Amino acid sequence: MKIQRTARKRKSHAESHRPHGTADAALFINRELSWLEFNHRVLEEALDPRHPLLERVKFLAIVSSNLDEFFMIRVAAIREQIIADVVEYTPDGLVPQQQITRIHERVQMMVKEMSDCFWTDLHPKLKAEGVHLLRMDELDQNDKAGLAELFASSIYPVLTPLAFDPGHPFPYISNLSLNLAVVVTSKNGDERFARVKVPDVLPRLIAVPNGHAPEGRFRFVWLEDLIASNLPMLFPGMTVKESYVFRVTRNADIEIQEDEAEDLISSIEESIRLRKFGSVVRVGVQETMPARIREILTENLEVSKEDVYPIKQPLGLNHLMQLLKLPRPELKDPPYIPAHQVPEEGMEEMFGVIQRGDVLLHHPYDSFSPVVQFIKNAATDPDVLAIKQTLYRIGKESPLIPLLIEAAENGKQVAVLVELKARFDEENNIGWAKQLEGAGVHVVYGLVGLKTHAKMALVVRKEQGVLKRYVHLGTGNYNPTNARIYTDYSFFTCREDIANDASEVFNFLTGYSRKDNFASLSVAPITLRRDIGVLIEREAEFARAGVEAHMVLKMNSLTDQKVIEQLYDASKAGVKIDLIIRGVCCLRPGIPGVSDNIRVVSLVGRYLEHSRVFWFRNGGMPRVFLSSADLMGRNLDRRVELMFPIDDPVLAQQVYDETVTASLQDTVSARLLKADGSYERHRPEPDTVPFECQRVLALARQRSGTSLKYKVKESQS
Numbered sequence: 001m002k003i004q005r006t007a008r009k010r011k012s013h014a015e016s017h018r019p020h021g022t023a024d025a026a027l028f029i030n031r032e033l034s035w036l037e038f039n040h041r042v043l044e045e046a047l048d049p050r051h052p053l054l055e056r057v058k059f060l061a062i063v064s065s066n067l068d069e070f071f072m073i074r075v076a077a078i079r080e081q082i083i084a085d086v087v088e089y090t091p092d093g094l095v096p097q098q099q100i101t102r103i104h105e106r107v108q109m110m111v112k113e114m115s116d117c118f119w120t121d122l123h124p125k126l127k128a129e130g131v132h133l134l135r136m137d138e139l140d141q142n143d144k145a146g147l148a149e150l151f152a153s154s155i156y157p158v159l160t161p162l163a164f165d166p167g168h169p170f171p172y173i174s175n176l177s178l179n180l181a182v183v184v185t186s187k188n189g190d191e192r193f194a195r196v197k198v199p200d201v202l203p204r205l206i207a208v209p210n211g212h213a214p215e216g217r218f219r220f221v222w223l224e225d226l227i228a229s230n231l232p233m234l235f236p237g238m239t240v241k242e243s244y245v246f247r248v249t250r251n252a253d254i255e256i257q258e259d260e261a262e263d264l265i266s267s268i269e270e271s272i273r274l275r276k277f278g279s280v281v282r283v284g285v286q287e288t289m290p291a292r293i294r295e296i297l298t299e300n301l302e303v304s305k306e307d308v309y310p311i312k313q314p315l316g317l318n319h320l321m322q323l324l325k326l327p328r329p330e331l332k333d334p335p336y337i338p339a340h341q342v343p344e345e346g347m348e349e350m351f352g353v354i355q356r357g358d359v360l361l362h363h364p365y366d367s368f369s370p371v372v373q374f375i376k377n378a379a380t381d382p383d384v385l386a387i388k389q390t391l392y393r394i395g396k397e398s399p400l401i402p403l404l405i406e407a408a409e410n411g412k413q414v415a416v417l418v419e420l421k422a423r424f425d426e427e428n429n430i431g432w433a434k435q436l437e438g439a440g441v442h443v444v445y446g447l448v449g450l451k452t453h454a455k456m457a458l459v460v461r462k463e464q465g466v467l468k469r470y471v472h473l474g475t476g477n478y479n480p481t482n483a484r485i486y487t488d489y490s491f492f493t494c495r496e497d498i499a500n501d502a503s504e505v506f507n508f509l510t511g512y513s514r515k516d517n518f519a520s521l522s523v524a525p526i527t528l529r530r531d532i533g534v535l536i537e538r539e540a541e542f543a544r545a546g547v548e549a550h551m552v553l554k555m556n557s558l559t560d561q562k563v564i565e566q567l568y569d570a571s572k573a574g575v576k577i578d579l580i581i582r583g584v585c586c587l588r589p590g591i592p593g594v595s596d597n598i599r600v601v602s603l604v605g606r607y608l609e610h611s612r613v614f615w616f617r618n619g620g621m622p623r624v625f626l627s628s629a630d631l632m633g634r635n636l637d638r639r640v641e642l643m644f645p646i647d648d649p650v651l652a653q654q655v656y657d658e659t660v661t662a663s664l665q666d667t668v669s670a671r672l673l674k675a676d677g678s679y680e681r682h683r684p685e686p687d688t689v690p691f692e693c694q695r696v697l698a699l700a701r702q703r704s705g706t707s708l709k710y711k712v713k714e715s716q717s
Contacts, residue, residue: 576597
């Protein structure tokens with residue numbers, strides 16, 4: 001197995017062909033620019049005064065963090081193509097260098113908006129609320145003295161100044177590290193350059209001793225500012241002439257050539273190490289940094305001037321997330337307590353609950369507890385013989401891992417697929433995999449060439465001498481923390497058709513099954529692309545026959561060129577198409593004769609819209625599907641994904657009401673995609689009450705408590 005950096009094409013067979021002429025290219029929106037527009041929508045939330053102040057700070061921090069990942073992965077891949085002299089056209093007709101130019105122009109505008117948001121809006125409002133983010137020169141002598149003591153005892157010992165001169169090579173600058181470029185002079189006037197890394201093991205915002213602050217006020221200084229004011233301690237006998245902050249972003253996308261599966265753990269561990277040494281793709285610098293210092297950085301970091309982004313301090317606004325820990329509840333969204341779809345008395349015996357009928361949870365409005373309880377019951381129930389589960393992103397403190405270990409210790413057959421290639425969660429997942437293996441759990445690390453992104457659990461239980469299987473399927477990860485801030489669906493069933501398919505999928509993951517058809521589940525990369533295409537074409541056939549045709553597809557991203565072309569064909573046939581796409585959308589709506597029947601809505605709000613829902617009118621007999629997959633080439637062709645039907649009419653109606661109808665009615669958080677690739681607010685009609693989907697759903701759950709739909713199902717059984 002080899003680990004290498006390559007100019008990857010990043011596309012499937014359906015995304016690989018060059019658009020045929022400008023007419024075809026004009027039908028698509030650039031993926032990278034669409035992603036930047038999504039990030040701009042998040043920035044708009046930071047600018048929106050209807051949010052509590054610290055929630056606006058959170059949105060700004062998210063924008064900064066998102067941009068980091070965008071450069072580490074997406075921009076890095078385009079840079080690799082340029083270096084390798086790969087002339088590859090995107091569906092919208094751009095070559096790599098054109099993409100980089102367009103990205104640079106858009107990011108420069110966003111960086112300025114982010115800085116303006118912080119300095120002209122959030123910073124003064126924080127100050128008015130008693131949260132002061134101060135510069136060192138704004139403090140009095142007593143405060144400075146207190147911070148000097150703190151610096152000497154708790155910060156100075158951690159710092160390591162690194163010189164750069166003929167005897168000292170240019171120091172290595174780690175990914176996302178904050179640094180000070182320091183210019184010092186000796187007694188004879190010689191000018192020297194040094195770098196001081198701002199340690200990431202310390203808080204970025206340092207609390208000022210509160211001896212002179214009114215009670216209830218919070219005062220902070222930026223760590224790099226505190227270090228800069230004490231630089232003479234690091235360079236005794238020298239004169240500190242000037243210092244400037246800079247921040248480096250590196251290529252963090254390592255491709256693993258999976259030739260030998262048994263090497264996977266060691267190879268991924270090596271890839272995590274190599275990630276720190278990727279080529280530099282962006283340098284953020286303090287806007288007052290002079291040209292001569294910038295030249296030192298660009299030359300030694302081997303970047304062009306276009307890769308340097310001058311920014312008004314502070315750099316790395318993602319660290320503002322630290323303010324969310326302040327005990328100021330009035331500046332945050334009120335806490336939301338999820339409702340219990342499954343009554344408390346049913347939690348002790350989830351198998352009995354599922355026997356009475358399928359169960360559907362809509363997170364975060366519904367508690368994630370039944371999912372954990374499902375595995376807990378399986379681990380402790382003496383009638384359970386086996387548990388099988390996939391794990392993609394499970395978090396650092398998962399309640400499921402101890403339960404799976406307990407199940408193995410109780411003598412049950414436990415098989416878990418831990419996806420080690422989940423980007424930026426590799427190290428965490430390796431630790432869980434080793435812990436599970438050490439307890440005797442059968443651990444599979446995924447399939448060569450494929451990521452396992454499907455979310456599924458299968459429990460085999462002996463009941464009255466007969467084996468019965470219970471299945472959990474989800475649109476989101478087995479992560480209780482994310483389940484409180486992401487919108488996702490969880491589905492429980494003991495239907496034989498779905499249980500049989502789930503068993504076949506696990507055989508595919510753990511053995512050598514080559515099954516190419518399934519009764520109820522659609523499985524990528526085997527049948528999902530085909531099944532989605534059939535559903536879209538069926539709706540088009542209804543339209544051609546003069547029958548009312550409508551489909552609503554909700555997902556995170558839509559980029560697959562073949563699927564987009566199928567949607568265009570359906571639109572031409574007369575199908576009404578509503579797309580609810582939070583992030584990237586490469587389909588261009590509103591093109592006369594092509595996509596004038598297509599509307600694209602994006603929802604950005606308190607919760608991250610993560611569920612994938614596909615609804616088809618189907619000639620008046622609607623069909624509802626949930627999925628772990630977005631309609632992207634990687635999901636359809638290079639990942640193991642699931643799409644599953646919701647056939648229970650009560651639950652299908654719940655999905656329609658809570659996702660399809662509510663999302664499309666939103667006039668507060670929703671934006672509409674225009675034909676030029678920009679977004680505009682979905683404003684309410686005059687004299688109508690604004691409707692915010694997430695807020696309405698949360699209030700409805702709080703008022704009703706246990707879902708009425710569950711009670712209806714229980715009475716019907």
